[in-house]
Amino acid sequence: MELVCPAGNLPSLKAAVDNGADAVYIGFRDETNARHFAGLNFSDQRAIKALDYVNKNPRGKKVRLFVAVNTYAQATNWNRWKKAVDMCADFGVDALIAADISVLDYASKRHPDLNLHLSVQASATNQASLSFYHDHFGIKRAVLPRVLSLKQVERLAQKSPVELEVFAFGSLCIMAEGRCILSSYVTGESPNTAGACSPASAVRWQTTANGMETRLGGLLIDRFDNNEQAGYPTLCKGRFEVNGKVSHAIEEPTSLNTLDLIPELYQAGISAVKIEGRQRSPAYVAEVVRIWREAIDHYQTNPTSFSTHERWMSGLAKLSEGSQTTLGAYNRPWQ
Amino acid sequence: MQITLGPLLFFWPKKEVVTFYEKVAESSIDRVYLGEVVCSKRRELKLDDWLNIAKMLQAKGKEVVLSTLTLIEAESELSQVSKVCENGEFAVEANDMAAVHYLTKAGIPFITGPSVNLYSAEALQVLHRTGLKRWVLPVELSFDHLKLIMSRLKELGINDLETEVFSYGYLPLAYSARCFTARTHELSKDSCEFSCIKSSAGIPLATQEGDALFTINGIQTLSGSCHNILDQWQVMQDAGVKAMRLSGHSEDILKTAEEFVLAMGSGSSGKYVMGCNGYWLGEAGINQR
The missing domain is CATH 3.20.20.70 (Aldolase class I)
Incomplete structure (x- = not known):
């Protein structure tokens, strides 16, 4: 092998x-x-x-x-x-x-x-x-x-x-490769069109009173407490709200x-x-x-x-x- | 300009599906794509049931196309795709290269859905040689890209390939091995209790600040807002687009279709509740202008 x-x-x-x-x-x-x-x-x-x-x-x-x-x-x-x-x-x-x-x-x-x-x-x-x-x-x-x-x-x-x-x-990658355009939906660039997922140019890290916030294309992907390690804001690994509950709805880092x-x-x-x-x-x-x-x-x-x-x-x-x-x-x- | 209805992306009870398509039969929609394209576990309707709907629609004057499963993992799924390709009566929309393989082998002209990655005229040329007669533009491509592709097709001497554009509905963005609907209900995919049936238009996923982001639909992730570029019909027509695809998440799609037909008939761009249109403008798909 x-x-x-x-x-x-x-x-x-x-x-x-x-x-x-x-x-x-x-x-x-x-x-x-x-x-x-x-x-x-x-x-x-x-x-x-x-x-x-x-x-x-x-x-x-x-x-x-x-x-x-x-x-x-x-x-x-x-x-x-x-x-x-x-x-x-x-x-x-x-x-x-x-x-x-x-x-x-x-x-x-x-x-x-x-x-x-x-x-x-x-x-x-x-x-x-x-x-x-x-x-x-x-x-x-x-x-x-x-x-x-x-x-x-x-x-x-x-x-x-x-x-x-x-x-x-x-x-x-949580999604079938080549069949995921979550990135371009939020940033305009995807692996298929630009060879990039969650491109760095669309990423923002912000220290706020609520903790470290990570954003992609302006949208909040995750918010980290001081004792948490902040991860890169990839759309499939953020914490989102589904049915009133905030969680890693797609996948955890x-x-x-x-x-x-x-x-x-x-x-x-x-x-x-x-x-x-x-x-x-x-x-x-x-x-x-x-x-x-x-x-x-x-x-x-x-x-x-x-x-x-x-x-x-x-x-x-x-x-x-x-x-x-x-x-x-x-x-x-x-x- | 033809108006088409894309395959139903959501899991509805059989009775509702049949009633829905009975109404479609009476609508102004020209062409209807039928079949389960998201998850093979959704078995409210078997292939024979879809064929019965197809025959009913055809009897009412609709053009009917059978659409195949997009993400194929198990051998049983592959044999189902093969059966659809060999139906012998209706044209087939391939949503994976597996279907392209079967249709090419059998010498049957075919259509590709938006999940087949065709990003250039050169790529279209390859499939055109094997029998591609119509393609649906990948949803993330802009009008500028489409124009470039269309003019390059002419240079390559390809004049008989029809172009269809996904123009209304939640955008299919991703497919996974994991079922996010089951995950939301804290179930595993293997014992999902067919929970997709509980959400007829998927489950909204929002950021922690309340911005609509995605729509969970089993193993598929859709856009959080409804894409709408119906007002672009005139520029599409001028560019040589032959059909505009509507994708429904409720019976309201029929109302949208009728309004759209009226707008086109009166030569106006129409008045709609705006959705997102960023992809068409060459921007992030979520953008709305």
């Missing part, structure tokens, strides 16, 4: 490689990728340095480099996505991760040797949808949205025409952690596990990758007696939103 790790910049990429990533995924410095944040991502020059680093991995093993061109090409600037695809082909990246059918179509026709992975943003959750992308664009792998239960993942893996990659750890599921994912034939977090620091990437590497190696040497170590779980909990983790949709009661 390939460990696929995030890098928003060169130091994070080095941290991922040095701590045992099998593959690292990056994005270019524009709206063609779903983590389009200021100061993040790779210019052409930086992408070449990234390639050099993965090719000369000091640990001796070849690390693969994937590039996400996984937003929806907009009518205003379709050629930008085309250029991003051409760059991936020129660089000889190990995979292009894409969601938009026009991007996939262009890539498969113009660069037939380019290895295509279907991004989670394509919202492909079932065998027929995967078949569509496989038949039309020859995708080799798909990243599954975080909406399927473990049982559903296992069944899909039996029938899927392509390799499957699932999310292992990181921020938890929490991160996905599937370390416990490593044996099941292996047995299901899942090809890769993905760590979320291109927006995270090199130190975060280093620690998460190190723990996951250790856990996967541990399973591979002791497949019958694998158990999660407490130090892995507490190490990951410290790096999680609200210091708590969940199995998310993998676990049916969560749904």
Whole structure:
């Protein structure tokens, strides 16, 4: 099972490689990728340095480099996505991760040797949808949205025409990826249109007599007591009023952690596990990758007696939103 | 300009659904999209019941389209989508690439709903090659985007693709594995007691300052205010839009449709209780101007 790790910049990429990533995924410095944040991502020059680093991995093993061109090409600037695809082909990246059918179509026709992975943003959750992308664009792998239960993942893996990659750890999208525009409803920008969810430009932090208030597009997302850690105002994790009761009506601030599921994912034939977090620091990437590497190696040497170590779980909990983790949709009661 | 009625997004008792569509049959609506698109656990009506409604509407002169489930997780859901695609009688609106796959394979021309991510003419071209005959603009795209897409379609030589715009109703914004209605009632999804049936127009969710934000509708999250760009019919017509979609959350939708028909007939933009229209203007969808 390939460990696929995030890098928003060169130091994070080095941290991922040095701590045992099998593959690292990056994005270019524009709206063609779903983590389009200021100061993040790779210019052409930086992408070449990234390639050099993965090719000369000091640990001796070849690390693969994937590039996400996984937003929806907009009518205003379709050629930008085309250029991003051409760059991936020129660089000889190990995979292009894409969601938009026009991007996939262009890539498969113009660069037939380019290895295509279907991004989670394509919202492909079932065998027929995967078949569509496989038949039309020859995708080799798909990243599954975080909406399927473990049982559903296992069944899909039996029938899927392509390799499957699932999310292992990181921020938890509550909604089916590629099918959530809560962000643009409040800010005008969504992952699909701008590669951004709850963009920083729309965020406000205010200290008030009622405590710390976080706002998005002027709307109150949450209010924190002095003894609470204020979280980033993401629409799905705010405290709202429903039927007269204020609560985390959609989800609590929490991160996905599937370390416990490593044996099941292996047995299901899942090809890769993905760590979320291109927006995270090199130190975060280093620690998460190190723990996951250790856990996967541990399973591979002791497949019958694998158990999660407490130090892995507490190490990951410290790096999680609200210091708590969940199995998310993998676990049916969560749904 | 055709007026269409989108699939019913809420869970109503069977009797109410049947009565509602009997009234739709007598309305000025040209085309009706039918079927459960939100949650497969909503089984007040089976496929045969929907087909009976479809036949009744067709007999009254309506064009009928069957609309498929949007978020497909279980194999049973996938086989249901396959059955709808193979109905052999009515056109199908695909709300997921699974339906696109079945329809393409069978060589059946199809329609895409607003949750199929088509953001450019180039993307439309790909599906046009496989049989796309009509598409519904993703709800977050603006009029400026639509104009760009339409002119690019012409450059690509695509002249027979019909465009429909979601013009009235709560906007579908997100789909999840989790059921928020069940969560609100402190139930799990697997034992949800079909509680969606208790809220015929969903459950309002507001900020702690009382601003309407979203509407909870099972696994779907809708906008908190009703989107309304009906007054834009003339610019849409000039831009080549063929149909405007209304999405109902009560029988009042029929009154809105009749008022709208009158407004178009008299060449006026109409007088409505304003809702949100930000997306159409290229702003946050919640905005109202």
